[in-house]
Amino acid sequence: MKQQEFINTVLPFKDKLFRLARRILVSTDEAEDAVQEVYLRLWKGKKKIETYKNTEAFAMTMTKNYCLDRLKSKQASNLKIVHSNYQTSENLERRIEANDGVALVFKIMDTLPEQQKLVLQLRDVEQFEFSEIAAMLESNETAVRVALSRARKTVREALIKKHNYGIS
Structure with missing residues (x-):
């Protein structure tokens, strides 16, 4: 699979991957990192992508699994610390959004x-x-x-x- 074919195959659902990652990881930065990591893994396995019936579903599954693994990892405690640091600045924003x-x-x-x-x-x-x-x-x-x-x-x-x- 050539680079342009790969981009045309996986780029259309990048927003869905991000929203799923954001829902699981809470942090926007962590979600962006997760999507980037999934795209990297998809690129490395681009020859296998053609064998899947639904590339989007495969990418969503990869994103879900990657995000859940991140939460289970040793870095999960660091993520919670980062989130607690942002809570005070987000409280006003969250009240407005509510x-x-x-x-x-x-x-x-x-x-x-x-x-x-x-x-x-x-x-x-x-x-x-x-x-x-x-x-x-x-x-x-x-x-x-x-x-x-x-x-x-x-x-x-x-x-x-x-x-x-x-x-x-």
């Missing part, structure tokens, strides 16, 4: 269990099919549907509570 409905939904999504968060991100934000999500998460479609249903229910209940009582 006034926006979309930001509120993403805030609620952050409270979901990891599996539900990933399924909701992949299905409702990234628009993947259930079969693709099941393959990415190495699960079955029924489990994906159940996780999505539970995630949506939790988000819906949190939104109703927020709008009815004005507190979260």
Whole structure:
């Protein structure tokens, strides 16, 4: 695979990779690094890319696995320290964003269990099919549907509570 073919194959979904990495890692800088690392790995294995039916799903799976590995690694404690340093400057920004409905939904999504968060991100934000999500998460479609249903229910209940009582 030539360089231009590679770019045309993997570049269209870079934003999806970033959003997934950002959802898992929280830090924008860490997410950018993760996407860069995934692209590097894709480039090194560019001969294998042609053998995959869905390159985008493969890249999303790589991104998910890489990000989860980062969180499990020794550097995860460093990531938490970095995030705690930024919390004070982001509090005002987060309060302003919470006034926006979309930001509120993403805030609620952050409270979901990891599996539900990933399924909701992949299905409702990234628009993947259930079969693709099941393959990415190495699960079955029924489990994906159940996780999505539970995630949506939790988000819906949190939104109703927020709008009815004005507190979260």
